[in-house]
Each structure stands twice: as structure tokens, then as C-alpha cells.
Amino acid sequence: MAKSAPSELSFPEVTGRAREIFRQVVEAYIHSGLPVGSKTLAGGGALNLSPASIRSVLAELEGLGLLSHPHTSAGRMPTEQGLRLFVDGMMQVREPSMEERAAIERSLHQPGPIEAALAATSAALSDISACAGVVMVPQREPRLAQMSLVPLSPGRALAVLVGEDGGIENRILALPTSIGAGALEAASNYITAHLGGRTLAEAAGAMQAEIISGKSALDAASADLVQRGLAVWSEDAANRPVLIVRGQANLLDEAALHDLDRVRSLLDDLENKQSVAELLDRAKQGDATRIFIGSENRLFALSGSSVIASPYRDRDGRVIGVVGVIGPTRLNYARLVPMVDFTAQSLGKLIG
Template structure:
């Protein structure tokens, strides 16, 4: 056996040159063919070592958790941890092809209406279809949070123990929330809480105001009646989801059945299809992309949502010209995605969407 050192969480620095070369070859061959990779395949290729020497290193890589051996084959496939190590440290990412760039530009830029206005829903549907067709997986898009300014807020008593919290947005939408009324609530308490919020929320979005409200409320507690302060806190909590419904656009589910590996493991595909129906969890995953500068990659068991189906997600945020993140766009498919090709596709599509939405709000 080789003397290559390993640690519980291996990194590229723990692999010697031979191990890195063999590991890279195994992953690249697997991503290309979808088949377990054996030592004889490598010895006939770019690895100038005997099959026995290669097998020794493959065994070390397996013990390190970077490779696995399917029951039906003596070859190896990368684990999710191995794919993560490869993507983070060994993957050579290319650029978007000229034809692909031209198609993305034409299909998205062509959606601008006279005056430069863009139909957000149409653009996001087109982006999802584009990525599905170009990448071969399913294209996914999380729609923007429609967080318009607030025109008026009011608390109305509905009895001795319940109140109605009313929020009127500048675009005319009205959000009503039922709230319990604690002891000490009087008509003047409701009016005091309403006045406090109107003075601070009018013309601002909930997202803008929420971060500052808790600090303002702490400093205003001495001036506010204790019951009114509780009502303000409860009202802000009740309206936390009032920014408008989110939609999830998924195009190209049929692509997920084209892969030979998928046809051999239809149970995994069924689990993936069930995962795609988990709208709130998938939107939550894509919202996490908003914190990234560029493309995020989620591989298999790294996310609870796709731990059973063993799928990967490649996603990037799209934003306004003022750098306010609106949502995320991406591709989902088996872990055997063509990462080198799909990462720049997703990144470029997100950047084109951002240019398309420059200066506009949903």
C-alpha cells in the first residue's frame, strides 16, 4: 500500500501528486461516462502506472471517503465529499460558448418592451427554460420578493381578546392578520401602536424597516405604553410574511429521466420529483444563494432536501442595478452534472437577467 497520508476530512494538501492525478482522472472519467472507473481503464489512459499501483491508491482514496465502490462493480465512483473536493479545488471551469451566449442574449434581451420595461414573470420563465435546454437538467428560478412600500397600518379590535392588524401597501394590496389581544389593550392602545408604526413605516418596505424597528422600539419603550409596545412587536411579527407570495419556476423535469443512471434508479428520480414539489424548502435553498458573490453549488447530501435523491444544484443570484438581490436562477440534476460547462452557463444567465432588470423593481 502507498504511504499517502490522510486526515478525517481530506483536502488537496493531504493528497500527494499521484493521488491527486488518479483522483482527478477518476472523477473526470465518471462525470463523462457515468460509469464506475477501474484501475485498468486508468492505466490505459493518462496514468502511467500499473493497475496494481493504481488500485492501492484507489483504496486509500476510498478509505478517505472520497471514492466509493458500487456493489455491482470493482470500479470506483466519487462520493459527494469527493465531488465537493474536486469542484472546489481541481475543476477547470471554461467560459460560455459563443453560440450559447448568443442564444441567451437573444432570448432574454428580446423580452424588453417599448420603453425598456420587462415582464418579470415572462423573463424568469424564459430563463428557466433556457437553462433546462442548454444544461440538460431542470432549470429552476425563485421569483423576487415583491416588497412594495407601505401606505398605512392600523389595529382594529374584534372583541375583548382579538385584534385585526391591517397593512395597506402602496400598490393597493391589503394584508390582514388576526392577533390575540393581551391584557391592558384599550382603543387608545390600538391607536398609539398604529400611530407609532405609521410614523416609521410609511413609504418604506417591510424588508427595509424590519431591521431597524427592533432598535427603534427598544429606545421608544419608555414613551410607549407597555401594551402598545407589545402590540407593535406582535404586529411586525404577524406581517413578516406579507411581502407577497413567492413562486418557484421549474422547467425540464423530463430531462432528469434522460440519463442512463436515472433509468436504472427510478426510485431516486421519484424522490427527486417529490423534492421539487417542496416549494418552500427549495425557495429557502435558493434564497441562501443570495448571500453568495457568484455561483453556489450544492452537492447531494450537503442539503437535507436532496440528501435522499443525491442531486446537485448549481445556482447564482440575479439582482437590480442597485445590487439588491431579487432571487436566484439555477440548474438541478444528478450529481454527475457537467459542472465545468453548467457553472458558467448559470453565472452568465444570472448576469444577463440582472442587466435586464437594471433600474426596475418587480
């Protein structure tokens, strides 16, 4: 299911006992965010080893670069190399529960533009994961099926765009007060009859070419309306967000209070949405969920954060966006990887 960032690591030649101790350290750290000591491991009872024996193994794992030993603590915590090894070779994923699946699917059925559903999905993923949820917005080019210009009041009309995919969106259009209902109707009929089946850019180009060549059957007022109607949609598409981020507040959990500088750094990074989008763009190049841990990505190297991201596709199998979560390196990877993967598949069904 998941494809990690490129790594040449393999599990070193250590005993099964060391492997089990390493696994317990990583899982305890992911759960608490705190270093794990030998007394804690011995107290669990599963290892049937003395604290002294466990300390010896912890020192061995530290020497291999899999664990680190914070100066202020007697416990150990996994290094980025250790987390990578755990994710690649030891992690057992847990599929999303029925409740989690239902929450994600509910978020996809928001009324209005597709961006509303994407924002709701990012928020739902954030709530479930306790991370920041991110979605790259697909660069859509809907093809026109019909456009209607409906008079509202002097100087105002409602532009209703119907796409070939069945999507319907509305925008308010400012008009000269001299424009009458007849011109609005003529412009609507012209767009539907002559420009249907084209993207907004194609329709605007065709309209401009007809006006320049003098082939347009519209009078000046109706031609101006057509151009205004197309322009409002083109401008709207250009201003749509590249990236939607929700749930930054989830990053301020109890464990984060011990490392506020790291959290501030991460929040600053998330504000730079273009850079985040460029990072997620790397996930578009794969065919499965990608995991970037800590310094494996330069953007979040200082904050020591991890990214789980999965591409989503249209009905033709083309990658059109990326969805994921961003949080501390102690993410519950086993739970979140399949959750992000499920969200990507659900988005693909909605948009495709």
C-alpha cells in the same frame, strides 16, 4: 466566481500520482455517471501505470473517503466528499460558448410580463445544461406611471398599467353593465394624476383613505372603478409564482435508468416548490455562485442531487432573485458554474 457550500475539507497529503488518478476518476464519472475501473484508467495511456498499480492507488483514495466502491461494480466513483474536494481545489471552469450565451440572452427578451422571460430563461438553462432549470421570481413592487381603463364591451374593460420602469401590462376587468365610458375616463385620469409614483399597495391605501375621509373628488361609480382597477393588479401580484422550474424531464437520462428511485425522489422534491425556494434563498446570502452537493442540503439529501445557484441583482446592487440548475451529483460543474453565473448577470441587466 463560484462559492461552495461551507466546507472544512482540504486536499489530503497524497502523491501527485494519486491526485492525477483521482482527477481522472472524477472526470470520467461526471462524463458517464458510471463507476470507473482500473482497466479503463490504464487503457487511457496517460498514466503509464499497470492496472494493479492503479488499483492500489484507488484503494488508498477510497481509504481517505474520496472514492467509494459500489458492491455491484469493480470500479470506483467519487463520494460527496470527493466531489466537494474536486470542485473546491481541482476544477478548471469553462466559460460558456458564444452559442450558449446567445441562447440565454434570446430567452430574456420574451414579450409580456417579466415572468415570461424568467420562464424562458429557466427553460433555456435547462436545455443547455440537461438539468432542471430554476428561477426565483423577484418580488417586484412596480410604481404606477399611468393606468388607463378602456371600454371593450358592456361589462368589460381593458386595464392598462404603465409602470415607472416602462413596463406595460394588460388585464381584462369585469364591470357592472351600467358603467359608461365617462366614468372609465374619470377613473383613469384620477389614478394617473393622484396615485402616480406609488406602488400598488400605496395607491390602494391612499385611495381607501380618501374615500373614508370624504376627500375624494370622484363620484361613487368612478371611485369603485379605481378600486377595481387597483385590486386586479394587487391580486395578480399576490398570485405570481415564487419559483419557476423547467426541464424536469432532462433528469430522466440514460444513467438515471439505473437509479429510478433516486430520480423519483428528486422529482418529488421539485414538486415542493416552497421548499426549493427556501433552499435557493440560502444562495441569496452570498455574493457569488453557490454549489450544494448531495447531503450538504437536506432537501435533496435522499435523492443525492446537487444544486448550482447564483443570485441576481437590480441596478442598485440589491439581490432580488436566484437562478440555478438542479441535477445529479455528477453534474459537469466546470461547465455549469460559469453558465449559471452568466445567466444571473444577464438577468440582473434585464431587470435592473
